[in-house]
Amino acid sequence: MVDTSFFCFTQLLGQEKAKRLLSRSLAAGRVPHAYIFKGPEGVGKRLFARGVAAAVNCRDTKLFGACGVCSSCKKFRSMNHPDFLVVSPERGVIKIDQIRRLTKELSYPPYESVMRVVVLENIQTMRREAANSLLKTLEEPPENNLLILTAEASQEILATLTSRCQVVPFSQLTIDDTVDILVQQGIDREAARPLARLSEGSPGKALLFQKMKMIGLWRKVVSFLSDPAVDRDRDVGELLQLAENMAVLKEELPSLLGLLKIWLRDLLLGDVQNSGVEQDGGALVKSWNSSELFDKLHAIDKAERELARNCNKNLVCEVLLFRLQ
Numbered sequence: 242m243v244d245t246s247f248f249c250f251t252q253l254l255g256q257e258k259a260k261r262l263l264s265r266s267l268a269a270g271r272v273p274h275a276y277i278f279k280g281p282e283g284v285g286k287r288l289f290a291r292g293v294a295a296a297v298n299c300r301d302t303k304l305f306g307a308c309g310v311c312s313s314c315k316k317f318r319s320m321n322h323p324d325f326l327v328v329s330p331e332r333g334v335i336k337i338d339q340i341r342r343l344t345k346e347l348s349y350p351p352y353e354s355v356m357r358v359v360v361l362e363n364i365q366t367m368r369r370e371a372a373n374s375l376l377k378t379l380e381e382p383p384e385n386n387l388l389i390l391t392a393e394a395s396q397e398i399l400a401t402l403t404s405r406c407q408v409v410p411f412s413q414l415t416i417d418d419t420v421d422i423l424v425q426q427g428i429d430r431e432a433a434r435p436l437a438r439l440s441e442g443s444p445g446k447a448l449l450f451q452k453m454k455m456i457g458l459w460r461k462v463v464s465f466l467s468d469p470a471v472d473r474d475r476d477v478g479e480l481l482q483l484a485e486n487m488a489v490l491k492e493e494l495p496s497l498l499g500l501l502k503i504w505l506r507d508l509l510l511g512d513v514q515n516s517g518v519e520q521d522g523g524a525l526v527k528s529w530n531s532s533e534l535f536d537k538l539h540a541i542d543k544a545e546r547e548l549a550r551n552c553n554k555n556l557v558c559e560v561l562l563f564r565l566q
């Protein structure tokens with residue numbers, strides 16, 4: 242599936258401040274030599290960078306933004322534009338060699354476009370040496386190049402780089418916008434809401450959660466716990482099996498516990514449609530009073546503390562499920 246939404250970044254959901262800043266400078270033809278897109282992971286920085294790159298290179302000059310059909314836009318569409326480069330961390334770090342290669346590339350004119358656009362992702366991963374090398378390029382930027390740096394946090398190493406760029410702030414999206422984006426991506430609405438909340442308004446992170454094995458297990462655990470037909474003595478085997486499956490999750494387990502907390506908090510607020518798992522035809526689900534729900538939330542907190550102390554995972558998950566029942 243070709244993602245065409247970036248052609249007009251102003252139509253993307255959320256990030257109103259970034260949209261305003263970018264639209265203003267593009268409309269006035271005052272594009273700086275470097276932007277820094279600053280904000281949390283997974284909230285659209287890369288998508289906006291592609292949108293800006295397509296807009297500054299679109300052949301349809303009458304149009305603000307990108308037309309989506311000219312020869313330049315077509316190349317962006319097929320992710321095959323020779324003057325659009327993305328430099329990402331290699332094994333978690335942007336290395337000085339990558340900056341050197343980039344500097345060399347920038348010294349040549351763009352192949353075919355007015356403006357070569359280079360996205361340098363997650364520059365907070367650069368060590369000082371690489372940052373200093375990049376700083377030189379930012380101080381004397383070669384013509385016809387636009388650099389878009391993205392960064393998650395403002396750390397000390399970034400201050401000098403930031404001062405040479407126009408800062409565009411990105412923030413977490415609202416939960417509703419995140420849900421809508423996830424639904425557009427094909428995730429069902431029932432799962433989208435808790436995922437949006439677990440990711441704290443980061444569609445990118447939510448999509449990563451969605452790919453995890455724990456999602457399926459989380460749904461099973463919620464069905465098991467809320468099913469009034471489950472008998473705590475008779476169905477103990479099923480409970481132990483779920484606990485065992487949870488215990489083998491490794492680094493995904495905290496996310497599953499996070500989703501369980503969101504589910505219980507929603508029940509506490511009486512917001513059952515947010516629970517993430519729809520019961521057949523609104524059939525009976527187990528109901529708990531608020532003090533029972535608080536007990537269950539505390540049980541999860543306790544399990545989290547025990548897991549942090551490396552207690553036996555199987556045992557922690559078993560005890561937790563017994564307490565959540």
Ligand SMILES: [Zn+2]
Binds near residue numbers: 311
């Ligand atoms: Zn175009």
